[in-house]
Amino acid sequence: MGERLESWRRAVCWYAAATSEAEHVIVRDRPRLGLLEKITPPTGPLPVFGTIDIANSWWMSERLNILACAHLAAGEQWNDAVMLIGEATWPFAVTLKNYAEWEQIQQLAVNAAVQVGDHRAEARFRSQLARAFAETGRPVNAQRESTAAIEAASRSGDPVMQASTMEFAGVCALEAGELENALHAFDQALSQFQAADIPRGVALQHYYAARALLGKGQPREALTRLKEGLDALVIAGDETSIARSLLRQGEAYLALEDIAQAVNALMAALQTATAAGNWFESAEAYELLAQTADQRGNSAAATAYRTNALTRILLVTADNGRVGCSYW
Secondary structure, three states: OOHHHHHHHHHHHHHHHHHHHHHHHHOOOOOOOOOHHHOOOOOOOOOOOOOHHHHHHHHHHHHHHHHHHHHHHHHOOOHHHHHHHHHHOHHHHHHHOOHHHHHHHHHHHHHHHHHHOOHHHHHHHHHHHHHHHHHOOOHHHHHHHHHHHHHHHHHHOOHHHHHHHHHHHHHHHHHOOOHHHHHHHHHHHHHHHHHHOOHHHHHHHHHHHHHHHHHOOOHHHHHHHHHHHHHHHHHHOOHHHHHHHHHHHHHHHHHOOOHHHHHHHHHHHHHHHHHHOOHHHHHHHHHHHHHHHHHOOOHHHHHHHHHHHHHHHHHHHOOOOOOOOOOO
């Protein structure tokens, strides 16, 4: 390997490891693929990410460099580095919605996993690619990748990965408005995560099932599922998912016209999301709080809440190209 190529490899491995460090701050309790141990150890010190906000800010400032590293690594067939970048960028992609980088990196990671014959990795990256397609209105592409992910997970023989791919299939169905199919997938994944004793996985199935139930106009049933899963998310320290669960509780109480309970849940969601630096979740909390103010006839408060929502969206969309806030 020439000196220039070796310097590029060191840069790629440093960025891959640094992104992995940042990802561990976002989601502590997540089954991982063991890729960090396979790359060449970084030669320089890695950044210290004390909070989710710091990790998110680093990703936003470095994401184009990380994308370039993924393309370079793919071109040189440094497949472990490509796959580590694919794994580590996931929580940033799904939270900050940088769809261009999301899709490119996951496709490169799929290619790398196929090339080395790693069925577990292929299943994960196809699922994450399917989610990007689902959220950008390409259900046919999402279904294709989701089906391939389930097949790869089956070949891997890993029950946790099989549960994960079923969860992703449910989310794709949810995005497509196929609520019954989504509920079936989440219940199947729930059973698999319970059998594997993965509390966070169990909790997330309750959360996603609640979203489907809200879509079906069943807020009471949704609240039951949300409350079942929230304790496990607290134990796992998954602040982003805690905030999202509280948001859905607020939405359910709004549907039941229990404004006081809605405000309590939404204020808790806002506090959790703000402390973690999750600006989209903060924005959605303000949007839903504006609805509670509308129901109380307080137009001044509603306007203030909506202004705060827009301010938070603009914090991360200034150079992101994404405007608006969807329910995750």
